[in-house]
Amino acid sequence: MSAGTEGEHTSRGAGVSRQPAPHHKHPPYVTVAVWLLIVTIAEVIWALLPINDLIMVPILLIMMALKALGVVGWYMHLKSDSRVFTYLASGPFLISVGLIIVLFTLFGGFAERFF
Amino acid sequence: MAQTFTPRGHGAAHPPTSLGLDMRKLGMWAFLGSESLFFATLITNFFVNRSSERADYCNGLTYADLAIGLTSVGAFILLMSSLTMVLALAALRDGNRRMYRTWIVSTALLGTSFLCIQIYEFTEFALHGKGMSSNNFGAAFFALTGFHGTHVLIGVIWLFSLLFLRVGHNVKRPLEYVVGGQAGLRTHREPTDGGAGIPVELCGLYWHFVDLVWVFIFTLIYLLPMDDPCGEAHEALSAVSHLTVL
Structure with missing residues (x-):
């Protein structure tokens, strides 16, 4: 990319112009917030129910993942932003998950009890 | 031929990378x-150390002590x-x-409200002698939540500092840049505020990460x-009882 200023850009940029936009269309932030809220309430209610851990834990983890996707996808704009940011975010995340599994196995976390 | 440019202000000082992305955003994501x-x-x-020896565990902070009701309010606030x-950035x-x-x-x-809830929770534990050194569970719990709380505190300071910075003052009205003479042709899906909102976007990314x-x-x-291991019926019952904390 050339590093010209906005003034340069409007005055001598061939074929380049600046014009007011009608209005920005933003993602449905409030709708996402409502969904996050609903999932959070569902999570808490689900955790309070006297259900077998084998059923409770996976559902809780799924709801957690849904909330995380909502925050990352819409609020952090990964859904609409450049793919490079998605790769930058998902790489360390996958390493983190691997780290948790490896350390957990190493220190006998699975042997103790997880589910 | 499509041309690209860097807007004045922050953008001029930080030219985009060869990927066409703002390097400050790349740095923040890294x-x-x-x-x-x-x-x-x-x-x-936390998971590895949460199970202490029974006597040690029962005399210190336990899972039953965690205030799910109060923390749910904290989660809602965050x-x-x-x-x-995100509405601030959109505005x-x-x-x-x-x-x-x-x-x-x-x-x-x-963010400050969330911190107040966390301080209240920590103080309650400390007053009942269930501090960080009470057992492994307490040590791991305070390390994790305290580290997160510190991040929230940094975020709050950052947010207040934005009010004193001249952020986005060159954004008088929404602008759409037309590159290469064709409307809508841009090199990447960056916001069309000419990069003036990047300091706010960086703070937003950090804040959303703290929430995440x-x-x-x-x-x-x-x-x-x-x-x-202490034999307390903590699951549903204690969670409901902790709602009374509110």
Whole structure:
């Protein structure tokens, strides 16, 4: 990319112009917030129910993942932003998950009890 | 031939990378990636160390002591703060500085509320002699939630500092840049505020990350069931009883 200023850009940029936009269309932030809220309430209610851990834990983890996707996808704009940011975010995340599994196995976390 | 440019202000000082992306955003995402490894280690530390010897565990902080009701309110507050943060950025991109400041202040106040809840929770534990050194569970719990709380505090300071910075003052109205003579042709899907909102966007990314970490902590630490070696009927009953804290 050339590093010209906005003034340069409007005055001598061939074929380049600046014009007011009608209005920005933003993602449905409030709708996402409502969904996050609903999932959070569902999570808490689900955790309070006297259900077998084998059923409770996976559902809780799924709801957690849904909330995380909502925050990352819409609020952090990964859904609409450049793919490079998605790769930058998902790489360390996958390493983190691997780290948790490896350390957990190493220190006998699975042997103790997880589910 | 399509031309690209760097807007004045912050953009001029920080030219985009060869990928056509703002290097400050790239740097922030890389930083957040390293932070996620930090938190992953602390979460693992919690799971590995949460089971102490029975006597040690029962005399210190236990899973039954965690206030799920109060923490749920904290989780709700952080989620709402993420909404106000993203609305602040949207207002800035729309050129509405008044609403931008309102949403930023709201976000900072919500963050402060979350911190107040966490301080209250920590103080209650400490007053009952269930501090960080009471057992392994307490050590791992305070390390993880305290580290997260520190991040929230830094975020709140950052948010308040945005009010004193001349952020986005060159955004008088929403602008759409037309590159190469064709409307809508841009090299990447960057916001069309000429880069003036980048400082706010960086702060927003950090704030959303703090919220994201709490999404994980809330479920993994507070909601996932845990064996109760002390024989307390903590699961549903204690969770409901802790709602009385409110």
